[in-house]
Amino acid sequence: MADRPGVAVPLVETTDGRLRGTVEGGLAVFKGVPYAAPPVGDLRWRPARPHPGWTRVREAVEFGPSAPQPFIEGGDPVLGGHGFPPFDDDCLTLNVWTPAVDDARRPVMVWIHGGGFVSGSGSLPYYSGETFARNGDIVVVTLNYRLGPLGYLHPGAEDGEPEAGNLWLTDQVAALRWVYENIARFGGDPDSVTVAGQSGGAMSTAALAGHPEAQGLFHRAILQSAPFGLALPDPTAYAERTRTFLEAVGVGDVESLRQVPWPRLVEAMIVLFGSSARWGYWSTPFLPVIDGATLFRHPAETLLRDGGADIDVMIGWTRDEANFHFALPEGGYESATEHQVLDRVAATFADGAPEVYAAYERTRPGSRPVDVLMDLVSDELFRAPALKFAEGRAAMGRPVWAYQFDFEAPALQGRLGAAHCLELPFVFDNFDSWSRSPFVEGIGPAARQGLARSMHQAWISFVRDGNPNHPALPEWTRYETGGRSTMRFDSVVSATRDLAGHSRLLFSGALGRPSP
Template identity: 80%
Template sequence: MGRASTQALQSGPRARTMKERRTMTDRSAVGAPFVDLPAGRMRGGTEGGVAVFKGVPYAAPPVGELRWRPAQPHAGWTGVREAVEFGPSAPQPFIEGGDPVLGGHGFPPFDDDCLTLNVWTPAADDARRPVMVWIHGGGFVSGSGSLPYYSGETFARDGDIVVVTLNYRLGPLGYLYLGPGHGEPEPGNFWLTDQLAALRWVHENIAHFGGDPDNVTVAGQSGGALSTAALAGHPAAQGLVHRIILQSPPFGLALPDPAGCAERTDMFLKAVGVSDVEALRQVPWQRLVGATMALFGPCARWGYWPTPFLPVIDGITLSRHPVETLLCDGAADMDVMIGWTRDEANFHFALPGAGYESATRRQVLDRIADTFGDGAPEVYAAYERTRPGSRPVDVLMDLVSDELFRVPALQLAEGRAEMGRPVWAYQFDFATPAHQGRLGAAHCLELPFVFGNFDNWSGAPFLEGVESGVRQGLARSMHQAWISFVRDGRPDHPGLPQWPPYEAGSRSTMRFDSVVSAMDDLAGHSRLLHLGASR
């Protein structure tokens, strides 16, 4: 990550105070949409022909004594609450000048009073439209449901659906484990309690916005896809989720148990300069974010995806790896769409400055040996054959893409196919010309095509040089497929080649590129290399 802006961490350019945002009167809002909720009356605005309600609180502010506590109900408000500006994003590192791939993961203002959501709807009526809840990614330390990237306007307008995006606690405020070993009786995974609270809010309130609480699709990308899987199989979410979309889920991450979190928690407390939880509750969030930045180096391992925080299998809020829940219990019968980008790992490893351009064959062989032991030379050769002229860094990127994203997704698809459960699989193959083509079809690149809102991505470097005609054609195919899945659980639509479900015989996978086509066993090389020829 780049250098964090100290000024942004301290305050951020806030046009109004939180109190002013919540009580201001928009005198130009003649005909603005209103909703009457159990919590109080609310006035929204309109954008692109759809109604939008921003900064809607779905839980109590997790501040003071509620810091590192499970999400609590919001007390509501009196009078008319203005819902025309986004709430602040969760505290997170801010990269001054943006990053060379997305351009930015989250932008000020930041505040630990961040548990708000946003709703886009064709009309706040009683039409009971399908609902899509979007959960952003960001390596568990960054991101925001308030980013223009994730505006629900296109989905609401093009698909006649209601879209919800949300902010939830990130980094140490959401993922730091402070269990009994650190004097704290509460369980972990505060991010998960936030997301569960948001789903309950949707179930109880979305009908007021024209949505159907009995037809809710939860979709997420990267860390947000792991969240989606955790929610789908969670006992507290039964009846709140009806189908899911998993975009680049990092199911290859080994999630720690409480004992496995102890060293990292101690490291964080040392970086902050406190020794107990009560003292930590008094620390301004800016110092917590600064300590997060200090953890990236010590927590990094060569050839692995970098993140200082992970969900914890605490046995209370999360009893097993989220991917396992999709093969059993209530989640087994859900409609599932899952996919990955062809070159996931290029996002972190491909660009100069990432530290991998000069990787040697010996280094990569040692990294492969972590997984394949003495078989590392044969695996290296197998990757070389799939990419003639490849360098050691290319083999490394293909390995990490497989281990963290593609192969675990294939394992899920294989498992559900064996059970006769519905699953639709895709691979995003479109390579961007940005950065002299080094990124390929990198992690996150499918997002602007899924949302179909390229104007909102004008500052994203990874779209530079993409030809507009190809871009729009591929976006139409993907955007409409997502709409179709949200509406009825199948991604097929008239503008798309037939997309059969992933089954044991065919392993049909939709390939999204300048030419879209369904292919049998598209990721067969990865599947055979990692899962064995018997699968």
């Protein structure tokens, strides 16, 4: 959208130099702002470092490149695309939407995109900060960070230097530091920052809470579909993936890898997809690593115990998370047999597998083996660990609000149900930006507008004061071990007690026996 006549083009002095933004729909917008030095050449696979700055006014009117990632022309059959060109390894930039460049000290929302640690971009129209800035009088920041091999490869120590790992996390810490030091110049309040993320971005949000250098840099956290059920490796366990990747590229060490053009690195990711894939599990070729230097324990434990005492938390999941990955015929799971799924259940519940399988069948009359599998994976990877986290927070007397997104997508013959990612256009209330995404097809205006209004305003309320309640929402009380209040977002929004109790009981050992 072009600058509006009569509205001054915004100019801001940052710690790195002056920025000239643009005006879009009455908002001041700054795009492609560097927050760290370009991680190229010798800085590949090294922690994020300060940007050297610039002397002239820098034009901040175009998004920076997305992190290198796999790209399918035309997009995937669900989202339609989660990363768009251009791509480049010089990708450490952020974007700011603000109602005004002034000293109003508005609440700040920092959005960290997801994408299975291999895809996504803070520059996608899906994640535009326009609606939150305009509707909530909020300053919004989205960011790009290193993905796939550039962000999640764990090369280890080199030539006496400290071990380099979780480069993605060092990027995000650098971005938060930039926000703390500069956001007041954009009309924001550095002492009222909410970090929000979905899927891998929610995992990032939790990890940041315990990072020593991120302490005090944010005050609230929104965790959407956090994959807390992922078992994260230490450097020794992860070393095999690093070796496999080096072999796929055809080099023997990381120093040689630094000379390889990034498109070749993305091509080599396919080998890791194949070598790490297991039947009945969500594919995760790259993972965060518990290295004892940047990440000291699982992010769920980090937020629960290390850095979360003074952070307000909202956490939620979609009812049918795993349908995103397992429901479509292309995945090959429709023909899954009961024997196959029982074996997969046994990997988690050991001898209790038959009883657990039957329990899942009872919750969904007429279910096929693939339905049991999807419910299991949804619970194991997302819902059950989120509930465990909420129970832990409640037991400690720390504030936490829980929700479940139940709205079913009519697209793709209804196979998706309330799948992973489906809540995003409702949270951002920006369905026009998702018009090319197959999974929103068929959602009627009435259902779309009502639910989007409820969710979007709840997120705004939480960002503003740490409480998601607003007049158009049923009373949403904190999650406590007594009532286990959970907001159910559907065509009719309702506050419920222990909405996911079946999952909680299964994975607490009340039925079956989860493996250690």
